Amino acid sequence: MKRLAILPLLLISTFFLPVEGAVADTNVARSATPSASYTSPWESVAAINDGIDPPRSNDTVNRRWGTWPNTGTQWAELTWPSAQTIRSADVYFFDDDGGVRVPASWKLQRWTGSAYADIPGTYPVAVNAYNTVTFAQVSTTRLRVVLQSGQASVGLLEVRAWAADSGGSTGWNPPSHLVTPLNEVWQHQESTYPNLYGFRNYGWDQIMANGGSINYCVRWDTSATVTAAQRDQIHATLARQFKKWMDVMVGHNAWPYGNVPVKVVGWAVRNRSQLQWSDNSVDIYVNDIRENAPQCAEACGRFFNQNGNYPNCPGGASHHYDMSLWLTAGFGGGAGGDWGQRLGSEYYMNNLNTDNMTILLHEIGHSFGLDDFYDWTPTGQCCFLMKAGSASSITEFDAWMFRDWWRHLKSRYGL
Incomplete structure (x- = not known):
């Protein structure tokens, strides 16, 4: 599963601190x-x-x-x-x-x-x-x-x-057998990505800027048609898989949210006739092409507007999207980054009811900064989601790597 590189950005995001209290x-x-x-x-x-x-x-x-x-x-x-x-x-x-x-x-x-x-x-x-x-x-x-x-x-x-909550999970307290491999991972990331701390568009930044939610655009990069029921299933599957990562954080180390709602605000297609519904529940963008694929308006995308302002987005900031779910016909494997996740449309539609959509979970991990492990394995670890092909769901080691990112970034939000 290929990870697209996260490029350094010069724009500084505006963040809004959450008003929600810690989960009791x-x-x-x-x-x-x-x-x-x-x-x-x-x-x-x-x-x-x-x-x-x-x-x-x-x-x-x-x-x-x-x-x-x-x-x-x-x-x-x-x-x-x-x-x-x-x-x-x-x-x-x-x-x-x-x-x-x-x-x-x-x-x-x-x-x-x-x-x-x-x-x-x-x-x-x-x-x-x-x-x-x-x-x-x-x-x-x-x-x-x-x-x-x-x-x-x-x-x-x-x-x-x-x-x-007994308080045992409120701080940084990984199991003793994970301390060494977690330190190895973080040191590897610091040495590999010189702009690791300067980058301001991780999934963490997006959630905090929204006050505890995330917005998506679906890039329907296929000639297939979509019914209203399929549209809703695609949304529900995305929300269910995204929630698996968010559940890792509940009650942990000042993470302020018990739930992070996922909303699909837009669909991008080449032809309007592909979308077999007439309601206005989502914004629809037709034949706006980038990377040879349909996209929702750049004016509404956080990837293109990382100052958190969307003055030219039709409908205003509430219609902005933080990430894209890019579903491409015939695409093998997956890709992920701060811009969202890309998967094969056939794979996604064939796994709408699967408990763990492994490729999507892996790529969401990249959107929050988690690395790939193609050429090395941390001490004592063999099989985990971010080591492609070795696990089908989020493991204990994946969860603690995820929490480690929050540990190192939470100070930027005043927490």
């Missing part, structure tokens, strides 16, 4: 393994802890866990390799106003080591919102959501399990 609790559901009593063949139990906040109970874009046609008592469960101390949980119900509806009642159970025990609490049942239950903290390796069906089958879109 940590959603430990993301690190659990999900399972269920039953899952409809076309649904996925992995949906319950994929970190995607549903837009509504009848979510037709993201993955869902449902039990149709089964009724009665159904359950979905989160299992951790070690005990977690949990004091509240949020549950978002799947309800398609048809064969899957909110439950008649539900409850949480914890595994005691020999049996499941009910967790006392008040259990609301609402659509289009998280249903929150707070309770005296419990320590368990399994948390089960038990649902009693009413007029139809039942399902869930997301479960969040909240553990109090």
